[in-house]
Amino acid sequence: MAIASVESKLILDELDHIQMMPIKMPWKKGFRKIPPTIKRKVETLGADAVIVAAVKKVKHEDVNKGIYDHLSFTVEDDKLKYPERIMPQENVGHTSKVNVNGKEIVRKDLPMTTKTFSFDTPNFGDAATYGTHTVDIVRDVYQRDHIAPRDNTIKIETIEELDGATVVAFTVEETFDLSDPNLEGDLLFNLNLIQENTGVSDIFGSAASLEDFKSAIVVEWEILPPDTREDNLTKILGKVKNPILVKTISDRYGALEKLKPRQIIRGTSGFNRYFGAMFEDDLVAFENLEYGNALYVMYENWPTLSQKTRLELRKSDGGGYERIEHRADWEKTLARVVNQKRDE
Structure with missing residues (x-):
């Protein structure tokens, strides 16, 4: 085999090894x-x-x-x-x-069976001159199932x-x-x-x-008392350790707290986590911990609306909720919307 061919084979073998890791x-x-x-x-x-x-x-x-x-x-x-x-x-x-490949199961629970292995070996150590002969080796082996x-x-x-x-x-x-x-x-x-x-x-x-x-993307809500800030934050944060996210959530919790909610709410779905505040039975504000770019104030049948995806909300007529982005004046906007709905 030429040197180039040997090098090519080594490269291909290495690529196969990398791909199979x-x-x-x-x-x-x-x-x-x-x-x-x-x-x-x-x-x-x-x-x-x-x-x-x-x-x-x-x-x-x-x-x-x-x-x-x-x-x-x-x-x-x-x-x-x-x-x-x-x-x-x-x-x-x-x-x-x-x-992809199936598998082979070694059945050690079954009796072993006899199997003959055959291979060619050179005569007198020189196959080119004297040819080869077949050698048979008999061994006991475990039975196998092929899946x-x-x-x-x-x-x-x-x-x-x-x-x-x-x-x-x-x-x-x-x-x-x-x-x-x-x-x-x-x-x-x-x-x-x-x-x-x-x-x-x-x-x-x-x-x-x-x-x-x-x-299947269902948000399950837990109602928390509003006067246990540290305990509530511990539940809301869960395993969140990022100091920036911890501060952001704490600050937003504080903004909701200023509006004197009846209860704090915490929600989870299969891949999202929410928290917010309930001001009246039909008036809540909440946001997603991961998205973090907006909160939703819902004032018509919020348990049902909160189960909708953002795509479904956008496709609806927009009734029953307001979306507030976290811009510089978001706290003022939140206070205005909550107070307005409280007075209605």
Whole structure:
């Protein structure tokens, strides 16, 4: 072989090695068993068949950092671009590798079996002169089960475009009958496949649409007493450690506090966290901890309005709420709107 060919082969081998190295993800890659929340959902979903799917807010800055390169995500003109569906790469993790290649299970629980291995060896150490002969070696080996590849793909769809982020639905394209005796193992496999690749996992009825995915983005509200500032801030901040964000949230809490609310409210959904204040039964002000660019004052059926995405609010007639951006005079605007609605 020519030197150039040897060098080319070494380069190709090194590239193959790099491509096969496991990809590190900033999220938990999988589960040893089906999470209790998923089991409960299977029991209460009211469907005969289910799919593994999940919703996630994908930050464009994370895409630009390369966190979603394995999904071929890119951002162009502040829009998330992606293929309609992807076949998970085998180096994303164990489940993705099995999905593409299948696997072999060594059955140490079964009796060993005898197997003959044959190979050619040179006669008198010189195959060119004296030829070769076959040598057979008999060994006891464990029996093995061969599991075929599943070749499952993940479908990708946009639910909502946000400022600097996109809410995306991921769906593993395989349907499971709830009466299938193999349901638990198959469901766990797909939960791990989607979790490994996206960092989120959930299940829906097999006929779920984008509207069903949207309805899963539910904000659950907790009512807190207004006179326990430090305790409330601890609950609202959760694991937030960024000193700038901590100060921002504390300052905004203070602005709401000045208007003497009846209660403080704290809310969470699958990927968002909110806090705000209730001034009357039908008058609340709240904002998203992550977006941070505006707060919403809602004064008509706020529990229902608060479940809507910002896209749905924009598409509505605009009634029932006011959006206040955090400009220089936002506190004055907030006070004006709250006092005006209190007097109505």
